[in-house]
Structure formats: C-alpha cells, structure tokens
Amino acid sequence: MNIGTASEKSGLPAKTIRYYEEIGLLKADRAGNGYRDYSMSDVHRLRFLQRSRAFGFSVEECRQLLSLYGDSERESADVKAIATTKLGEIDRKLAELTEFRNTLRHLADHCLGNNLPDCPIIDGLSGKSAVQ
Amino acid sequence: MNIGTASEKSGLPAKTIRYYEEIGLLKADRAGNGYRDYSMSDVHRLRFLQRSRAFGFSVEECRQLLSLYGDSERESADVKAIATTKLGEIDRKLAELTEFRNTLRHLADHCLGNNLPDCPIIDGLSGKSAVQ
C-alpha cells in the first residue's frame, strides 16, 4: 500500500513516516514507480511507533521497543529486559497520569464555577507531589 | 527561593524554568541582586507545568491549563470549559496508555523468552486499534 494509506491506518502523518525512514526507524519497500510500499506488518509497527511516541518515549527508546517486533538482531533476553523496563515506566506514567487527572478534576469541581480567585484546595493538591 | 531550589522542588531544569519565563508562561519576582525569586505558589505552578508537559500537552495548552490556578483574567466558565475538555483528553490518554501497556505485557509474556522470531500474537495486538 502507498504511504497515504499507511498514514491513515497508522495515525502518523506521511511526513513523519518519511522522517522515520530517513532516521532509520522503519524502511519501506519500493514499488517499481519509486513509491514507498507498506505491508500490514509495517502498518502495525507504525501504529506502535505512533503510540510509543505519544506516550513520551523518545525516538531512541522507540528504536529499542521496535525490537519487540522481532525485526532486530537482538538476543531474546535482551529484548525481554527492555520490555520489562518499559513496562515499569508505563506503570509509573499511568499512576502519575491518574493522579494528575484527579488534581484537574478537583480543580474543576471545587475551585471553579464560583468567583473565588484563590482556592485553598489548589495548593494542597499541586504541592502534594512536590514535597516529597 | 532561588531558581536552583525551585528546580529541585518542581522537577524542572533551571534552564527550562528560564525558558518558560522567556516565553511568558511564568514570570518570577526578582531579588535585589537580580536573582529570580520563587514562592511556593510558583513552585506549584512549575510542578503542574512539569506534569502537564510530561503528559503530552503542548506549551500552549499548558498556558490554558495554568489559568486553572486563577492567575489569569479569564472568565470562570471559560476556565471550567478548558478543564473539562482537558479532563476528557486525559481520560482518553489513560485508556490508550492502559491498552498500550497490555500490548507490551503480552509481547513480553508470550512472544519473547523463546526463540520464535515471528509471534502470531503480535499482529493481532498491534493491529487491533489500527483497524477501526
């Protein structure tokens, strides 16, 4: 499939897909006319990249994560270690994001909608994590 | 407190704090010696910024979110609308991140640790969200 279709299916702009190829993240086959040609397998990797990036992993981390897709020369144990590390990071992200959501919810529910410029709840909430 | 202390307490590098001041996100008082002087309230905002950025909100979105701290001229209803929108986005992020974690967990648990280069689970998992 062409890059436009791969873009649609993966959620990544065509520009970004070309950029990823340029930096060696995911190289595509070429059709006879010079157009890039993507398989469903490529689309899965692209979608995986889209999510990894969206969740704050750097491109270099994504390069490691991609080895989970078995397209690298890495040792299986090596790849497993990477996955385990990243899983820990994701769990931490999830916990922090949940806490952040609660902060925002409190702010919206208790500190807005009236005309109080200084809400006492705000400092308690936002400071909680800072004072560790 | 000086920028170094504010940096420690907020989790943002001093460089970044100065950058945020430069682009008008959070301006600090100045002490007699010209040093920036931060209050605990500033630190709360900085920490809030640190988290918002880490969770993928752009600097411009952070500018909006900061209005939750009551330091803007915005209408209360306006601010509440922003908060509600962002809450929706965070909920979506949480759902996606959870799904991504599960993908990674499956990959680590079922597709690695042995020497199978092509795992049939991978395609099912990674394609799931792409085919909507």
Place this chain on the structure above:
DNA sequence: GTAATCCTTCCAGTAACTGGAAGTTCAAGG
C-alpha cells in the same frame, strides 16, 4: 581572601517534526 558554587544573559545547537517548492506518477473523465 579566595575558591567553589550558583546565579545572570546571550547565543548556538539539538530533537522531532512540519511546511512548502518543484517535479513525477497515477486514476478518472472527456
């Protein structure tokens, strides 16, 4: 008093895209 550390500004560099120009190829309609 002086050395180390922290602060200041300024300017250059980096990561990860993103937009636009100029040209090629393809699919659809006449």
Place this chain on the structure above:
DNA sequence: CCTTGAACTTCCAGTTACTGGAAGGATTAC
C-alpha cells in the same frame, strides 16, 4: 489519447521546546 487533479517523490527551510556552553557577576564555605 489527452488532460487535470490528487498523491507521490526529494530537498530545504522553518518551528517547537528545549539544552549546552561561554562569559561574567554574586554568594557561600573555608
């Protein structure tokens, strides 16, 4: 078959959000 418009190509410049380092002034520690 020809044309027109969309999708593709490469290349280069611009943007966002930092990040590093130089040059110099202020503060703290011995």
